[in-house]
Amino acid sequence: MSDTQPDAVVVGGGLVGKAAALALAQSGLQVRLCGVRDAAPAPAAGFAQRIYAFNAASRALLQRLRVWDQVPGARLQPVAAMRIAGDGAALRFDAAAQGVEALAWIAESDAVERALDLALRFERGVTPQPQRVTAARRAAGAWTLELDDGGRLGCALLLGADGRASRVRGWAGIGQRSRPYAQTAVVANFACDGDHGATAYQAFVADGVIALLPLPQRQVSLVWSAPDALAAELRRDPAQLTQRVQQALPELGAQHLGGLRAVGEVGGWPLLQQRAHSLVGDGAALLGDAGHVVHPMAGHGLNLGLQDVQALAAVLAARGAQSCADARLLRRYARARAEQVLALELATDGLHRLYAPAWLAPVRALGLSAADHLPSVKRWLAGYASGLGVLS
Numbered sequence: 086m087s088d089t090q091p092d093a094v095v096v097g098g099g100l101v102g103k104a105a106a107l108a109l110a111q112s113g114l115q116v117r118l119c120g121v122r123d124a125a126p127a128p129a130a131g132f133a134q135r136i137y138a139f140n141a142a143s144r145a146l147l148q149r150l151r152v153w154d155q156v157p158g159a160r161l162q163p164v165a166a167m168r169i170a171g172d173g174a175a176l177r178f179d180a181a182a183q184g185v186e187a188l189a190w191i192a193e194s195d196a197v198e199r200a201l202d203l204a205l206r207f208e209r210g211v212t213p214q215p216q217r218v219t220a221a222r223r224a225a226g227a228w229t230l231e232l233d234d235g236g237r238l239g240c241a242l243l244l245g246a247d248g249r250a251s252r253v254r255g256w257a258g259i260g261q262r263s264r265p266y267a268q269t270a271v272v273a274n275f276a277c278d279g280d281h282g283a284t285a286y287q288a289f290v291a292d293g294v295i296a297l298l299p300l301p302q303r304q305v306s307l308v309w310s311a312p313d314a315l316a317a318e319l320r321r322d323p324a325q326l327t328q329r330v331q332q333a334l335p336e337l338g339a340q341h342l343g344g345l346r347a348v349g350e351v352g353g354w355p356l357l358q359q360r361a362h363s364l365v366g367d368g369a370a371l372l373g374d375a376g377h378v379v380h381p382m383a384g385h386g387l388n389l390g391l392q393d394v395q396a397l398a399a400v401l402a403a404r405g406a407q408s409c410a411d412a413r414l415l416r417r418y419a420r421a422r423a424e425q426v427l428a429l430e431l432a433t434d435g436l437h438r439l440y441a442p443a444w445l446a447p448v449r450a451l452g453l454s455a456a457d458h459l460p461s462v463k464r465w466l467a468g469y470a471s472g473l474g475v476l477s
């Protein structure tokens with residue numbers, strides 16, 4: 086057993102785990118972060134495959150953690166407009182019309198993780214370590230963890246930021262509900278002839294959902310949520326993928342992008358909807374994909390995880406003399422997250438179901454056109470997507 090026992094152990098050194106360790110240390114806890122690897126260096130040319138849209142609430146958290154300003158401006162693309170199309174109708178959001186600086190900020194996962202690694206080096210309240218946790222038991226109000234190098238670690242509070250296949254969830258006795266979508270997200274970057282105008286495009290098409298996110302240097306990042314068989318075919322044949330995306334540009338309302346050229350590798354992510362029965366257990370809490378996985382069509386999975394971090398850090402910062410593993414504190418965290426997690430799950434899953442049957446096309450088109458002409462509805466949607474509530 087390690088001689089200095091931390092208050093909390095964060096299991097999982099992904100983006101959510103690293104942010105959680107930093108935020109909790111800033112709330113006054115001594116934190117051990119297990120399973121950490123340094124982020125990959127920037128690619129020699131172009132952008133890494135894993136690209137995220139960060140909303141305003143996530144950016145605000147990363148600014149408070151002194152991480153955001155360390156992400157090089159040349160690797161960040163603010164989103165000035167968003168166009169969502171389907172069945173011949175479209176809904177458009179503009180940052181200027183909503184009175185905000187940007188609707189979202191596009192960045193590579195690795196670029197943000199490099200900035201988190203730097204911040205972690207300067208945070209004395211966090212001890213990062215590469216060892217992974219292989220087992221955990223709770224007895225007499227404390228956890229004992231076993232590490233993959235044979236070491237042991239004790240703590241009062243166990244935090245699972247260990248992704249969709251979370252083992253912390255099981256160790257804490259928390260069940261889950263999981264439903265595969267029979268879709269795979271095909272991910273690739275393209276250089277384009279035309280200017281994307283800092284616009285994000287998304288279209289509901291017969292073969293799933295296609296999204297193009299703007300990147301700096303006239304590039305775009307594709308996320309195509311396609312039926313599994315088609316996704317496998319597209320991943321095997323990048324030339325066919327480029328051709329199919331090129332053909333979809335009119336449906337996306339993005340003909341002006343002109344010719345597309347694939348840059349880098351094509352990736353694939355099996356899609357599912359998953360939610361833990363509770364975000365907390367006895368002396369334990371879940372954050373990020375360990376607690377909830379949503380369809381990527383709205384680009385919100387990581388944003389939800391970062392807002393978990395924000396909520397847990399706020400609850401723990403206000404704990405006074407209470408133990409950080411106090412059941413009432415943990416329940417307060419679970420309550421704080423319940424509404425937003427459920428709302429996004431219902432919204433993404435509802436859209437997935439709504440766009441499945443072809444016979445609903447006229448109704449959907451009517452709905453999109455109507456929403457496009459209702460500024461108050463657009464304002465509400467943009468406010469919710471920002472993670473900051475309705476924009477005032």
Ligand SMILES: Cc1cc2nc3c(=O)[nH]c(=O)nc-3n(C[C@H](O)[C@H](O)[C@H](O)COP(=O)(O)OP(=O)(O)OC[C@H]3O[C@@H](n4cnc5c(N)ncnc54)[C@H](O)[C@@H]3O)c2cc1C
Pocket residue numbers: 096097098099100101102119120121136137138139216217218219246247248249252270272308354372373374375381384385386387388389390
């Ligand atoms: C195609 C696609 C596009 C997406 N786009 C967006 C987007 O634009 N915006 C957005 O907000 N979200 C997006 N998401 C969702 C986002 O990818 C996830 O929500 C996010 O990566 C979850 O982060 P996490 O840190 O919770 O989990 P992970 O990234 O899975 O990290 C978990 C970490 O825990 C470690 N670990 C696991 N077990 C152990 C153990 N026993 N001991 C120690 N370490 C362990 C793993 O090695 C890993 O490092 C997208 C998802 C997909 C599939």
